[in-house]
Amino acid sequence: MAPLIAIALLLAIAIALVLVPFVRSVARTVGMVDSPDRKRKLQDESVALGGGIAVFAAVAITFAATILIDRQFFGQTLGVLSLRWYSLFGAAAAMLTVGLVDDTWGLRGRQKLLLQCLIIAGLVGSGTVIEKLSLFGLTLDLGVFSFPITMLWLLIAVNALNLIDGADGMATTAGSIICIGMGIAALHFGSYLSVVLAFGLAGAQLGFLRYNRPPASIYLGDAGSMMIGLFLGALAIWSNFKESAVLASAPIAILAIPLFDSSAAILRRWLTGRSIYVTDRGHLHHLLQLKFGKKGMLLVVALLCGITTTSSVLSLYWNAPWLAGIGVMVVLGLCINTRTFGHAETRLLVNRFVNFAQSFTLNPKTCLTMKQQRRVPLQGVGQWETVWEPLVEFAKTHDLARVKIDLNLAWLHEGYHANWQSVRMPDRAHQLCVSLPLFTHRLGNGKNAIQIGRLDVVALAIDADAYQKIADLSDQLMDLTPEIDRIVSRLESVRPQAPAPVTLPVEQVSDVPESVVNA
Structure with a gap:
């Protein structure tokens, strides 16, 4: 043989x-041929x-x-x-x-x-x-x-x-x-x-x-x-x-x-x-x-x-x-x-399991007030906590049920995931779910923007101020845009590669970001 x-x-x-x-x-x-696109094919x-x-x-x-x-x-x-x-x-x-x-x-x-x-x-x-x-x-x-x-x-x-x-x-x-x-x-x-x-x-x-x-x-x-x-x-x-x-x-x-x-x-x-x-x-x-x-x-x-x-x-x-x-x-x-x-991936899985196991040890009253949080830098060295922590503070002061951020800057080998939520979430029929895109502006001329992730929010739908809270959160995101740009700029200087070409005119993101709302 x-x-x-x-x-x-x-x-x-x-x-x-x-x-x-x-x-x-x-x-x-x-x-x-396989042509470079500066996002996935580098x-x-x-x-x-x-x-x-x-x-x-x-x-x-x-x-x-x-x-x-x-x-x-x-x-x-x-x-x-x-x-x-x-x-x-x-x-x-x-x-x-x-x-x-x-x-x-x-x-x-x-x-x-x-x-x-x-x-x-x-x-x-x-x-x-x-x-x-x-x-x-x-x-x-x-x-x-x-x-x-x-x-x-x-x-x-x-x-x-x-x-x-x-x-x-x-x-x-x-x-x-x-x-x-x-x-x-x-x-x-x-x-x-x-x-x-x-x-x-x-x-x-x-x-x-x-x-x-x-x-x-x-x-x-x-x-x-x-x-x-x-x-x-x-x-x-x-x-x-x-x-x-x-x-x-x-x-x-x-x-x-x-x-x-x-x-x-x-x-x-x-x-x-x-x-x-x-x-x-x-x-x-x-x-x-x-x-x-x-x-x-x-x-x-x-x-x-x-x-x-x-x-x-x-x-x-x-x-x-x-x-x-x-x-x-x-x-x-x-x-x-x-x-x-x-x-x-192991950290994500362990955190999910720990939170799930912990839910069995809490009494009903504690579940109503207790919050769970997990933060996992998936890849890279970006200091995304400076963006995440203000969002958590906003969620606490406005009594939101959940905020979740997921960032994926593939062309920079950068990823970040964080989640903050109530142990006991509202019933689905009483949830107001909003998904807001997160942007950074292309370096150089400043006239374009690229999406780098999403912010998912869950609020209590029967709250009379729910819409106002979402509007305030959109304003908060606008205030955080310079910080996002600063982090991306620093990452670009460490790993100089052209950002992805899929961009939007800056006028499209200068107002409140478009969201998908499911009541």
Whole structure:
């Protein structure tokens, strides 16, 4: 089997090295490029997209060529190519197509999610179904939940790889190490075709990494990252046992880094009240790049993926399922305790849990008067307390039920979240809910403004002065605008990058900010 592994790995690298420059040239010619916008895409110049095409072609050619070589020279060691393999490559090609449409013309988040679900449903319908979960020695038959669990797992895998693909070389560095781990796991269980696919996919990404490492000249795009994620999700199911669909702890642990990043992103957005589709700069690669630089970020990612992959593989060969969990906990502990990644999300979660637990220990009278507050700097060094504290004082003096501020200055890698509220909130029917946008003025000419977050307010709707309180709060926000501008100006001087171009004329924000009121 070793010669076939070497053939798959080296052949995929060679094909990718040849195909990537060609795809890059075509992408630039047709205008399929990723242009900087100074908000989310902070590269200095436009970079070609479509790298996923080269990776997919390299994998498909390598897979077919390795099978032919096996039949010609190795006596069909790999066995028979069943229908599920054609279904997998068809689904991967469909996922690649959806990604190309998104990269070229753009899709709404819900549109992309719907298309992902349809493609995955087709793959699940063809026979790729998780029948059992085997976690740390315990096996659970899923029964009627097999189909929804499989759908959910593949969706998670597809989007986990997509979410970490936000820095040069990030997805391909993590993906290649994960694929090698999957290949070794499949080898242990005798799933030889999965071994070939895993090492072929690893080789294709390593070849692509030659052009994707900092400074990248081509990106995978959504097309490539979603396609790779689908392959990895299926391999996690297929690589465990030769003829049974079992999702075990080792493959899940191998995928720990992308799963950790995507879980933290979802948790961060849910706990702060943001949309799940909102742009921020709080992903693992963003924080690592700030701390270690572009090349240092890749080294740290390789180290973290190496730890989880090695511990997972050893757990298989030593028959010690707990070892995979130990590796994951070591990596998560390092990231959180060093405040490299996940620390802010952990604080948000702990604060929410503490407030919830505390509510069970208070008597009814105390609940009517007691307030809870949490402040979490999500990212950056901005002194946002000078904005937040006057708002809390206003809420106290005007007897508001809640004020919540959420700031997201993605182009400055800055985020802040704070919440002050009554332990016992008014009934929903008696709540006046207002959401006010927060602005800063663009530096330089002072004629434009950009939105940096929102202030959410809850007042007692049956209060006769409720409208006046909201009007007074709007005036308070106008008074705080110079302080907001001062903080942003200081941050700009520390990290000089042009602010996001999505601006509004200053006349539109000089009056009371428009709000959405739900009584």
